[in-house]
Amino acid sequence: MAHGLCDTLCLADVNPLAVQACQKTIRENRLEDNVTVYLSDNLTDIPFSEKWDLVVANPPHFKSVSTKKISPEIIFLDKDWVLHREFYKNVGKFLKEDGALVIQENTLRSTIDSFKDMIESNGFSIVDTPVCSLDSRYYYIWSRRTPK
Ligand SMILES: C[S@@+](CC[C@H](N)C(=O)[O-])C[C@H]1O[C@@H](n2cnc3c(N)ncnc32)[C@H](O)[C@@H]1O
Structure with missing residues (x-):
């Protein structure tokens, strides 16, 4: 802002x-x-009156615990990508027709292929996947609704 x-x-x-x-x-x-x-647990407690132009998220980046992490699980763990899957399934209800999603991910434990199916099967297309210029561990998945 x-x-x-x-x-x-x-x-x-x-x-x-x-x-x-x-x-x-x-x-x-x-x-x-x-x-x-x-x-709100994921999007479950957001009222449907919310209609967004842009959704920016930095969700938990790891689908399992395989290294000793210092931060609490709530920060980094999305077990088997359940949160991501539910997010992509429901976010369209809150997104304006020409809205966009920009989701930050982590190259250490995911690739674009980790999310591609859940994005495309929910009516979105990936526009670009830029790497963070400040820290190349992070990348962004920018998507929009697939034109009908
Ligand atoms: C990687 S941290 C990002 C923190 C902060 N939003 C940022 O961008 O710096 C992941 C965030 O996801 C939140 N989170 C974890 N599980 C969630 C869920 N089921 N619903 C909503 N938020 C969740 C955590 O509480 C944490 O704040």
């Missing part, structure tokens, strides 16, 4: 601590009129 990319913002996380941090930021920056935050 500070860079003028958007006028309004909707945030969501399942972790109450993350939601509290967002609420504090909203309050301290007087953004109540333009920013909404939901405590």
Whole structure:
């Protein structure tokens, strides 16, 4: 918002601590009129009145635990990509017709092929998959609705 990319913002996380941090930021920056935050397990607690132009997400990046991780599982573990699969299945209900998705992933434990089927089978097409210029461990999957 500070860079003028958007006028309004909707945030969501399942972790109450993350939601509290967002609420504090909203309050301290007087953004109540333009920013909404939901405590939501994936998209299940988002009201259908929400219709987005752009969805940006940084979901848990690993589908299993195979290394000793310091951060809690809620940060990094999406067991067998269940969260990703549910996300791509349902996100269309909240996306405007010409909306776009930009999802950050991690080259250490996934490739584009990990998600391609779940993206395409839910009516989306991959537009591009740029690597993060600041840290090449991260890449982004940018997708849009497949034209009918
Ligand atoms: C890689 S961290 C990203 C944190 C932060 N959003 C960012 O971009 O820096 C993954 C986030 O996904 C959240 N998360 C994990 N499981 C979730 C679920 N079922 N529904 C919603 N959010 C979830 C975690 O609480 C954590 O904040």
